[in-house]
Amino acid sequence: MLLALPFLTDELLGRGWVRILDFALLFIMLALGLNIVVGYAGLLDLGYVAFFAVGAYTYALLASPQLGLHLPFWIILPIGALIAGLFGALLGTPTLKLRGDYLAIVTLGFGEIIRIFLNNLNAPVNITNGAQGISQIDPISIADFYFSRSHEILGITFHSVHQHYYLFLALTLLVIFVSSRLQYSRIGRAWMAIREDEVAAAAMGINTRNIKLLAFVMGASFGGIAGGLFAGFQGFVSPESFSLMESIMILCMVVLGGMGNIGGVVLGGVLLVVLPEALRNGAGPAQQWLLGKTLIDPESLRLLFFGIALIAVMLWRPAGLWPSSTRRRELEAVDGVAQQEQDTVYDAKH
Amino acid sequence: MSDIKAPPLLQLSAVGKHFGGLAALTDVSLHIRHGEIYGLIGPNGAGKTTLFNILTGLYQLDSGSFTFDGHSYNCCKPHLLAKAGIARTFQNIRLFANMSALENIMVGRHLRTRTGVWGALTRNTAARAEERETEQRAHELLRYVGIHRPAHTLAKNLSYGEQRRLEIARALATDPTLLALDEPAAGMNATETESLKALLQTIRDHGITILLIEHDVKLIMGLCDRVAVLNYGKKIAEDQPEAIRNNPAVIEAYLGGSHA
Amino acid sequence: MDILLQQIINGLVQGSVYALVALGYTMVYGILGLINFAHGEVVMVGAMIALAAIQVLLAAALSPLLVLLLSVLLAVAVCMALGYSIERIAYRPLRHAPRLAPLITAIGVSFVLQNLAMIIWGREYHSFPQLLPNASHHIGGAIITEVQITIVLIAILVMTGLMLLVHRTRLGRAMRAVAENQTSASLMGVNINKVISTTFMLGSALAAIAGIMVSANYGVVHYYMGFMLGLKAFTAAVLGGIGNLRGAMLGGVLLGLIESLGAGYMGALTGGILGSHYQDALAFVVLIAVLVFRPSGLLGERVSERA
Numbered sequence: 001m002l003l004a005l006p007f008l009t010d011e012l013l014g015r016g017w018v019r020i021l022d023f024a025l026l027f028i029m030l031a032l033g034l035n036i037v038v039g040y041a042g043l044l045d046l047g048y049v050a051f052f053a054v055g056a057y058t059y060a061l062l063a064s065p066q067l068g069l070h071l072p073f074w075i076i077l078p079i080g081a082l083i084a085g086l087f088g089a090l091l092g093t094p095t096l097k098l099r100g101d102y103l104a105i106v107t108l109g110f111g112e113i114i115r116i117f118l119n120n121l122n123a124p125v126n127i128t129n130g131a132q133g134i135s136q137i138d139p140i141s142i143a144d145f146y147f148s149r150s151h152e153i154l155g156i157t158f159h160s161v162h163q164h165y166y167l168f169l170a171l172t173l174l175v176i177f178v179s180s181r182l183q184y185s186r187i188g189r190a191w192m193a194i195r196e197d198e199v200a201a202a203a204m205g206i207n208t209r210n211i212k213l214l215a216f217v218m219g220a221s222f223g224g225i226a227g228g229l230f231a232g233f234q235g236f237v238s239p240e241s242f243s244l245m246e247s248i249m250i251l252c253m254v255v256l257g258g259m260g261n262i263g264g265v266v267l268g269g270v271l272l273v274v275l276p277e278a279l280r281n282g283a284g285p286a287q288q289w290l291l292g293k294t295l296i297d298p299e300s301l302r303l304l305f306f307g308i309a310l311i312a313v314m315l316w317r318p319a320g321l322w323p324s325s326t327r328r329r330e331l332e333a334v335d336g337v338a339q340q341e342q343d344t345v346y347d348a349k350h
Numbered sequence: 351m352s353d354i355k356a357p358p359l360l361q362l363s364a365v366g367k368h369f370g371g372l373a374a375l376t377d378v379s380l381h382i383r384h385g386e387i388y389g390l391i392g393p394n395g396a397g398k399t400t401l402f403n404i405l406t407g408l409y410q411l412d413s414g415s416f417t418f419d420g421h422s423y424n425c426c427k428p429h430l431l432a433k434a435g436i437a438r439t440f441q442n443i444r445l446f447a448n449m450s451a452l453e454n455i456m457v458g459r460h461l462r463t464r465t466g467v468w469g470a471l472t473r474n475t476a477a478r479a480e481e482r483e484t485e486q487r488a489h490e491l492l493r494y495v496g497i498h499r500p501a502h503t504l505a506k507n508l509s510y511g512e513q514r515r516l517e518i519a520r521a522l523a524t525d526p527t528l529l530a531l532d533e534p535a536a537g538m539n540a541t542e543t544e545s546l547k548a549l550l551q552t553i554r555d556h557g558i559t560i561l562l563i564e565h566d567v568k569l570i571m572g573l574c575d576r577v578a579v580l581n582y583g584k585k586i587a588e589d590q591p592e593a594i595r596n597n598p599a600v601i602e603a604y605l606g607g608s609h610a
Numbered sequence: 611m612d613i614l615l616q617q618i619i620n621g622l623v624q625g626s627v628y629a630l631v632a633l634g635y636t637m638v639y640g641i642l643g644l645i646n647f648a649h650g651e652v653v654m655v656g657a658m659i660a661l662a663a664i665q666v667l668l669a670a671a672l673s674p675l676l677v678l679l680l681s682v683l684l685a686v687a688v689c690m691a692l693g694y695s696i697e698r699i700a701y702r703p704l705r706h707a708p709r710l711a712p713l714i715t716a717i718g719v720s721f722v723l724q725n726l727a728m729i730i731w732g733r734e735y736h737s738f739p740q741l742l743p744n745a746s747h748h749i750g751g752a753i754i755t756e757v758q759i760t761i762v763l764i765a766i767l768v769m770t771g772l773m774l775l776v777h778r779t780r781l782g783r784a785m786r787a788v789a790e791n792q793t794s795a796s797l798m799g800v801n802i803n804k805v806i807s808t809t810f811m812l813g814s815a816l817a818a819i820a821g822i823m824v825s826a827n828y829g830v831v832h833y834y835m836g837f838m839l840g841l842k843a844f845t846a847a848v849l850g851g852i853g854n855l856r857g858a859m860l861g862g863v864l865l866g867l868i869e870s871l872g873a874g875y876m877g878a879l880t881g882g883i884l885g886s887h888y889q890d891a892l893a894f895v896v897l898i899a900v901l902v903f904r905p906s907g908l909l910g911e912r913v914s915e916r917a
Contacts, residue, residue, distance in 0.1 A: 044710070094902045100709075101645055102901055105848045108841075109894030116891040120884075178471060185470030186456075186463055186481070189449070193457040196446035203406055203440075205432030205461030205524050214467070244841075248717055255710045297733075300725040307721025311700055314715045318707030 006165045018161040020277050022233065025168035026226050028269035029175050031253040032262065033222025036179065038251065039260035039324075040188060041215035042195025043096075044104040047111025048250055051220040053118060053242035054087050055080040055227020057128060060237045063138035066129060073140050077228045084224025085217045087114075092216035096209060111247050118239040133238025140167065140232035148235075164233055171229065175222055179262050182218070191215055192260075256313055258320030267322050279305050359384045359419060359528060359559050360405075366413035367400055367583075374400040375583045377414070382528070387550065387560045389574035389591075391567070393603060396580040398563045399441060402532055405561075406438045407431040419527060433461055437526035439517040441533050441563075445505040451516055452501035455488035458523025491519040495549060511542045515549070522553070529553065530561040535569050547573055571595065579603065615752035617874040618867065623758045623827060625866020626765035630820035631843030632850070632858035633772065634813030640789040640853035641809050642705075647716035648696055649817060650840015651723035652689050654833065656818030657825040658731055660685040661738055674741040685818040693814025694807055702803070720837075727833040735832050738825040761823045768819060769859055772812070776855060785809060789853070842869075845897050851910025860908060868896050 009017045034048045058080040062071045071079075095106045122130030139148035147163045182188050190211045193201040202208045231237050249272060257268020279302035287296060313321065358381035367375040375397045382388045390398050403409040405416070407428035415424040418434055437458075446454050463484055469477035492501060495515040499508065505516060514534055521529055531550075535543045547569060554560055564570050570577060571591040578588040581603040587594055594600055631653055638646045663681035672680075700715040742760075746753050776782035787795040788805045796802050824839065825831045842865060850861025872892040876884050900908065 038710070044713075095898065098901055098905050101639070101643075101852065102848060102905065102907075104645065105845060106898050106901055109845065109897050113891045113894050116888060120887045181471050181473065182467070185477075186460060186465045186484070187467060187470050189453055189457050190460055192449055192453075193446050193460075196448055197444050199408065199428075200440065200444040200446065201457070202428035203408070203432060203438055204458050204520065205429045206457070207427075207429045218467070251710075252714055252717065255714045259708070259710065296729050300728040303721050304725040304729065307718045307725065310718030310721065311715045314707075314711050314718070315700075315703055318704055318711040 002169060003166075006162045010162075015159070015161060017277075018159075018165060020273060022161055022164050022168055024270050024273040025165070025172045026230055026233075027250065027253065027273050028172050028266050029168075029226040029229075030223055030250050031257070031265045031269040032172075032175050032179050033219045033226070034250050035219075035254050035260065035262070035265045036182070036191075036222070037215050037219040038254055039265065040183065040191040040195065041212055042191075043212060043215065044100060044107070045216075045219070045247075046104050046108035046244075046251065047091075047114075047247055048107070048219070048223060049242045049244070049247040050091075050111040050114040051084040051087060051223030052227040052230070052246070053114055053239075054084045054220075055224030056231040056237045056241070057118060057134070057227075058083050058224070059228040059231035060134040060137050061127070063232070064134050065136055066134045067127075070138055073138075073142060073232065077225060080228035081221040081224040084227065085221035088216040088218075088220025089213060091220075092213045096212045096216070108244065108247070111242075111244060115239050115242050115244075118242070128239075131239060133236060133240070135236045137231050137235045137237065139235060140164070140229070147232075168229060168233075171225065175225070176262055176266070183262070187211070187214065252310060256310065256320055258322040258324060261320070261322055261324035264320050264322035264324065268320070271321075275309065276302060276306055356384060357420070358382055360416065360561075361418075362401075362414070362416045364414035365401070365404065365411050365416060367397075367404060367409060367411050373583050375404075375411075375580075378580070378583070378585050379414075380578050380585060380588055382559060382561060385554065385557060385559055386575040387554055387562060387573055389570040389577040390561065390563045390580065391565070391570055391577060392580035397583040398580055399532060400583075401580070402438060402530055402561075402563065405431070405530060406436055429461075432524055432526075435525070435527035436530060437521035437524045437528070438530040439514070439521055439532055439534060441536070443513050443517055445513055445516060445520070447504070447506040449505060450502045451492060451497060451499065451505055451508060451512075452485070452488050454505050454516055454520050455491050455523045456484050458520040459484045459487060461524050488519075488523065491522055492516075494522070495519040496545065511538055511546075514538070514546070518549070518553075522558075526558060528559045528561060532563050533565060534562070535564060535566045543569055613874055614871075615750055617870045619749075619752055619754050619758065621867035621870030622863065623761050623866070624870060625863035626762050627820050627824045627827075627839070627862075628843050628846045628866050629859045629862025630765055630768065630816045630823070631839060632847040632862045633769070633855060634817050635844050635847040636850075636852055636855060636858040637785075637809050637813050639847070640855075641785065641806060642701070644701065644712050645716065645844065646696075646701075646810075646813075647713065647840075648700075648719035648723060649813065650836035650838075650843070651720050651727075652692055652696075652814050652817040652836070653821040653824070653839055654727060654831075654836030655692060655723060656685045656689045656814075656821030657738075657831045657835065658727055658821075658833075659688045660818075660822045661736060661825065661831050664739055664741065668739065678741045682819070682822055685822060686815045689814040689818035689821075690811040693810040693817075697807060697810040702806075724833060724837070731831075731833055733833065735830045738829050738831050740826075740829070757826050761827060764819070764823070768816065772816070773855065775812075781805075781808065842893060845893055848907055849897050849900055851907030854907070854909045857907055857909035864908075865893055865896075869893055 006018045006021060009021060030048070030052055033051070034045060037043050037045045037048070059076050061067050062069050062076045062079065091107065091110050095103060098106060118128045119131050121128040128134065139146055141147060147167060148160045150157055150159050151163065152158070190201065190206045193204065193206060194208055194211060198208055253268035253272045254265055256272065257266070258264020280298065287298070287301070360382040362378055362380050365375055365378045366373070378401065390401065392398055400409065404411045407426045407430065411424060415422055417423070418436060421434065423431070446457060449457070463480050465477045465480050489501060495518050497508070497512050497515055497519070499512065505513065508516060518531065518534065535546055538546060543566060550560060550573060562570065562574065574591055576589065577591050577594045579586050579594060579600050586599045586603060587597045589597065631649065634649050635646060638644055638649070660681045663684045664677055667677040667680055696719055700719050701712050704712045704715060742756070744755050744757050746755050776785060784795070784800045784805050787798065787800055788802055792802055824835070843862065846861035846865040847858045848861070849865060850857025850859070869889055869892065873889045876888055876892065
C-alpha cells in the first residue's frame with residue numbers, strides 16, 4: 001500500500017500531489033523529532049525549526065557552489081544530524097533548568113536567532129548568501145544513482161518525486177523505528193517520568209538534566225536529517241522556509257495528532273500537510289463554483305479554514321486525534337476492574 | 351535489633367535552613383542507626399518536610415552538614431542522594447500519573463540499570479536481559495506492597511491507599527538503605543493503616559532502615575524504635591516512644607502550641 | 611550624544627506599547643497559566659477597528675478630538691467583546707484538558723483573526739490618519755513628537771489605573787486570589803469564571819489602546835502587525851517575570867530600550883560585523899541571557915519546587 005501510494009496518487013491526483021506526499025514524509029520526520037522533546041520529555045519547544053534549518057544549511061553548504069564543496073550525500077546527512085544535535089546541546093545546556101513556558105519562549109527566541117543569522121550572514125563574509133538563499137544544491141545521489149533523474153526499472157518509469165518518496169519513506173520508517181525503540185526503553189521511561197513530575201523523577205535517581213539534554217539532542221538530530229533531505233530535494237534553501245510559522249506547524253502536528261503516540265504524530269503530520277494543500281486547491285474553485293467569481297483571496301480563506309479546523313479538532317479531542325496508548329489503557333482499565341471505584345477516584349481528583 | 355556501637359547510618363550535625371528571614375530548621379542534630387524505624391513528629395510547620403527535602407537534595411542546607419553511609423554531604427543533587435541510597439515518598443503523592451503502576455516502579459529501577467540509547471535501539475542481549483529483570487522486579491514489588499491490580503493500570507486510577515503503596519514500591523525499587531516516608535498513612539482508614547504498619551515492619555525486617563514522618567501518633571508509637579520531635583524548627587526531644595509520650599516539652603508543644 | 615537621546619526616546623515610546631501588550635499576556639498567564647497566543651492579533655484588531663471608525667466618523671464631519679475619542683472607545687469595546695469570546699470559545703472548554711491543547715486553539719484563533727482581517731482589509735498597508743496636531747519638539751538635539759509624548763503619558767495613566775484596580779478594588783482582590791489558588795478562591799465565594807472573563811476583557815482593552823498607539827506612532831496599519839508585536843510583548847512579559855504586572859511593565863520598557871539602542875549602536879559596538887539587521891535577534895539574546903541567570907525573569911518570584 002505504502003509502496004504503491006505514489007503511483008496511485010500520480011494516477012488519481014497528478015504529479016504535484018506526489019511532491020506533496022514527499023513533503024508530508026519530511027514533516028512526519030520533523031514531527032517525530034519534536035515528539036521526543038514535547039511528547040516524551042514534556043519540554044515545550046517553539047523553535048524546533050532551527051534544527052531543520054541547521055540540517056538544511058549544512059547540506060547546502062557542503063554540496064553546492066556556495067563554498068565550492070561537493071561532499072557525497074551519505075556523508076553529509078550524518079554530519080547534518082550531528083551538527084543539528086550539537087546545536088540542540090548548545091541550546092539545551094544553559095536553558096534546560098527553566099520551567100515550562102520560560103523554556104518555550106527561549107526556544108522560540110533561539111529559532112528566531114538562527115533564522116536572523118541565516119538571513120544576514122552574507123556580510124562581511126558571505127556564508128549563507130543572506131535572504132537570497134543558496135541554490136544549485138547537489139541533488140541527492142547514492143553512488144551513481146541520482147534521485148533527481150528518472151529511471152526505468154522493470155519496465156516502470158520512476159520519476160524524481162517517486163524516487164524521493166521511497167528514500168524519504170525508508171528514512172521515515174527508520175525514524176519511527178528509533179522513536180518506538182526509545183519510547184519503550186529505560187530512556188523513554190525516564191523521559192516520561194520527567195514529563196509527569198520532574199521532582200519525583202529526580203528523587204528516583206534520574207539525572208534530569210542529562211536525560212532532558214538527551215531528548216533535545218535526539219530530537220534535534222532528527223530535525224537535522226529532515227533538513228538535509230529537504231535541501232537535497234529542493235535544490236535550494238533560503239531562510240524563508242524556517243520561520244516561526246514552521247515551528248508552530250510542526251508543534252500542531254504533534255499535539256493535534258496525539259502527543260507521545262507515534263501513530264498520532266504520523267497522522268498529524270499527514271493531515272497538516274495534506275489539509276492546507278487540499279484547501280489551497282479547493283478554496284479557489286469552490287468559490288468560483290458557488291459565487292461565480294473569486295471574491296475572497298483563496299490563500300487567506302485556506303488559512304482561515306485551517307485555523308477553524310485547529311480550534312474545532314482540539315475542542316472535539318483535547319488529547320489529540322489519536323492519543324497515546326496510556327490513555328487507551330486507561331479506558332480499558334475502567335472496563336476491566338471495578339468501574340465504579342475507578343470513577344469515584346477519578347472524580348475525586350478533578 | 352540495631353547495633354548501637356556501629357556508626358550510625360545517618361548523622362545530622364547542626365543542620366540549619368531558612369527561607370528569607372524565616373528559620374525553618376535551627377541546629378538540628380540527630381542520628382539514625384542501621385535497621386531501625388525512626389519517627390519524626392511535630393506540629394504542622396515544625397520543619398519535618400524541610401528536613402526531608404534537605405536529606406533528598408531538593409533543598410540545600412544553609413549550615414551544618416550530614417553524613418550518610420560514611421559520606422559527608424553539605425549540598426547535593428537529588429539523583430546523587432538517591433544513588434547513595436536514600437529513597438523517599440512525598441506527602442502529597444507524586445506518582446507519574448499517566449504511567450502504569452508497573453512503569454512507575456520500573457522508573458525506580460533507572461538508577462540501578464544501565465541501558466542507554468544504543469542498547470535501546472539494538473535491544474542487544476544485555477539490554478533485553480536487563481529489561482526482563484527490571485520488569486520482573488517491578489512485578490515482585492507490586493505484589494510485595496500488596497497492590498493486586500492489573501500491572502498496567504494507570505497510577506492515577508489506583509485508589510488512594512494503593513497510590514501510597516505504589517510510591518513505597520517505587521522508592522524500594524531504587525534499592526535504598528534508608529527509606530524516608532513523608533506521612534504515608536495520611537488519609538488512610540484504620541484497616542489500611544494497620545496493613546501499612548505490617549508492610550513497614552516487613553520492609554524493616556528485610557534490612558531497610560526507615561525514617562518516618564507521621565501525624566498518626568498511634569502508628570508512630572506502635573512502630574518506631576526511636577522518635578524525634580521537632581517544634582519551630584528545633585529538636586525538642588529524641589527518645590524511645592514511651593519516654594516521648596511523657597516528655598513535658600513534647601506535651602507542651604502539642605497542647606500549648608495548638609495555635610501553631 | 612544626540613543619537614543616544616533619540617534612541618532612548620524611541621525606545622521609551624516603543625517600550626510603552628510593549629508594556630501595555632505585555633500586561634495582557636501576563637494577566638492571563640498569571641490566572642490561567644496559559645500563553646494567550648492570540649493576544650497580538652487583538653492588538654491588530656483594535657487598530658483596524660479604530661481606523662475603520664475614524665474613516666466613518668471623519669466623513670460625518672465631527673471634530674478630530676471627538677472622532678479620536680469615539681474611535682478609541684469603539685475599538686476598546688470591540689476588543690473587550692473579542693477577548694471575552696476568545697476565552698469562552700477557545701479556552702474555557704479546555705480548562706482541564708492537557709496543557710498544550712489550549713495553546714493549539716490559541717494558535718488557531720490567531721490564524722482566524724489574522725486571515726479574517728486580511729479578507730476584510732486586504733494585504734495592503736493602510737495609512738492611519740493624523741487627527742491631532744503633531745508638532746515636534748527638540749530636546750538636546752533629539753526630536754520628540756506630541757504623539758509620542760501622548761503615547762507615553764497615556765501608557766503611564768493606563769498602567770497606574772490598572773495597578774489601582776488590581777490592588778485597591780474588590781475585583782482586583784478576586785483576581786489576585788484566583789491567580790494564587792483557584793480552588794480556595796472559589797471556596798471563598800469568588801466567581802472564577804467571571805474573574806477570568808474580566809481578566810481577558812481588561813487585557814484586550816489594553817491591547818486595543820496599544821494597537822491605536824502603535825498605529826498613530828508609525829502612521830500605518832497592517833493585518834500582520836499584531837504577530838511580531840505580540841511576540842515581542844510576550845518576550846517582554848517573560849523578561850520581567852511572567853505573571854507579574856510590574857515585571858511586564860519593566861520588561862516592556864526595557865525591551866523597547868534594548869531594541870532601540872541595539873539598532874543604533876550594534877554596528878559600532880561590533881566593529882561593523884553585526885549590523886542593525888540583528889536588532890530582532892538582540893531582543894532574544896538578552897532574554898536568554900537574563901533567563902539563564904534569573905530563571906523566573908527579572909521580577910518573577912523564585913519558585914523553588916515544593917515537595
